[in-house]
Amino acid sequence: MSEQRCPWCDSSDHTTIAGHWRWLQGVMFGKPPSAEDEAQEIQHEAQRLIEHLYDPDAELGWAANGRRISLMRDEAINWGDLHVIEVRPWANGDQVVFEVVIEEAAPEAVGLQEYIAEWLTKWGWAVSVRTEW
């Protein structure tokens, strides 16, 4: 089996985008990022994932893209004001997990939660996603 490497810089010291980000923070600031720094980065990425669901629209400004939201089409979501309100680090044993809280969607909007969680997890962050009004 070939050795896992960073998709961005090909280092074998880290193997995910999150790992690359942590490494770069260390290089830039001389110390590893705090949980709060990491929460801020995750919030930024989660917000971008939400924005990716929209297209510019002449009348609405921004309109949810029907194809991209197909997995959440039947969920109660206020597309006019959907946003990440906070990302909270919490300790789960030895691991820090980040709870991403998204406002303006029903608590049972599982398709939306999974979309956000799947990408952030793929990029190397340990997250749980909650939606609320």
Ligand SMILES: [Zn+2]
């Ligand atoms: Zn890297």
